Amino acid sequence: MLRQAISRLEQADALDGASDKIQAAVTTVVRPRRLRDLLHGTWLGHPLHPVLVQVPVGAFMSAAVLDLLPERLVPGTQKAATALIAAGTAGVAPAAIAGWVDWSDLTKDRRRVGLVHAVTNAIAVGLYAGSLVARLRGRQQQGKVLAFAGLSVAGAGAYLGGHLSYAQGAGISHAATEVSRLPEEWTEVSSLASLPEGKPAVRRAGEVPVLLYRQGDRVTALIERCSHEAGPLGEGDVVGSGSDACVVCPWHGSTFRLADGLVVHGPAANDQPVLPVRVREGSVEVRRP
Template identity: 80%
Template structure:
């Protein structure tokens, strides 16, 4: 039943109208690239949203533990739980903002699940905000009930978030699985002379497309499929030259250093996997790290 429900959400085209409008609003509201990179987590090499989520989740769960403990066993539990819930509610907006920015760059099936995930978390936050108001008004029993209801709804939202991340691949590196398919032994991918100077070229290591970049006798190699949504980096534009050269994904604009795969601009938050390279008797060889 649960899996059927998730499948229906993934296929719910009725959500696309609202999703498209919200996506346009998010894109319009958060235009500066530096801000988008910050919220994507590009600067840290990892999506920022799951990091920020730890604060409200930790605060709400800790408050639930205190709410379930007898007051005589934990003096001051009521006050501490109130502080924790206030902390959790205050921590929701930045976590949600980072989530919306990631969501705005996803495919429609992921955005559908993301919409329900966000709506569920909004309901949970409303319950926690109501719990905070009740506690500050001295109605601690009502506050506890609202908080426990909020935790239950937040649990459903967390399930949807987990499905979005792990089952649908939202936020993961789509290039990382390709690394495991690269041969372990040194594998020839072409001659050094066949590689253009200062321009990327695509060759195959086994069945895996690899992006090669030559500077004189030195060659760097990375997985050719973009870590964000597996876009073809080999079809992307090159910006900069020499050691500053970067390739821009033609699908969503993620930008990676051609030297070390570092993510320079999002929406990719994960660096592009690079491969060991050697030039031997005029042949370029790569292998799995």
């Protein structure tokens, strides 16, 4: 029944009206490219949101453990739990902001799940905020009840977040799965002479499209499908030149350095996989790393 409910949620186009308006608002508010790159985690090499989430999650879980300990047997647990809930509540804002920016670049089906994920977490934070107020007013029992209610709701939100990432592929590298499909042995993909100088070219290693970039006798090879949403990098524009040349994904604008696959601009947060390359007797060969 739970899986059926999630499936219906993915198809709930009634959420699209609100989703589209929120997406437009997030895009308008968080417009500077450097800020979006910061919040996507482009500089980190993987999404920032899951990292920031550890602060409130860790604080709330620790507070729950302390709330279960009798104060008469372990003095100081109530004050410590209150401090942890305050820290967790404060840590929600940066995690939520990064999450909304990631969410704004998702497809409609994933935005539907992400929207409910966000609303569920907002309810959980509201319960924790109420718990904090109750504790500060000396109503410890009420504070505990609200905190455990918040933890339960947050658990539901975490389930939706896990589904979003692991079942729907939000935030994962869509290029990484292509690596496992490459031949393990060295495989010829092109002649060196047929590759244009300083421009990317698409060739195939088995069934996997590979993006080759030649500088003199040196050739680098990247998975051609963008790590963000598997867009065709071979159809993207090239900016810069030489070792600083980058390819821009035509779908969402993620930018990768051709020399080493480094992600320069998001929404991608993962580098583009680089493949081993060798040139033998005028032939360019690649293999699985």
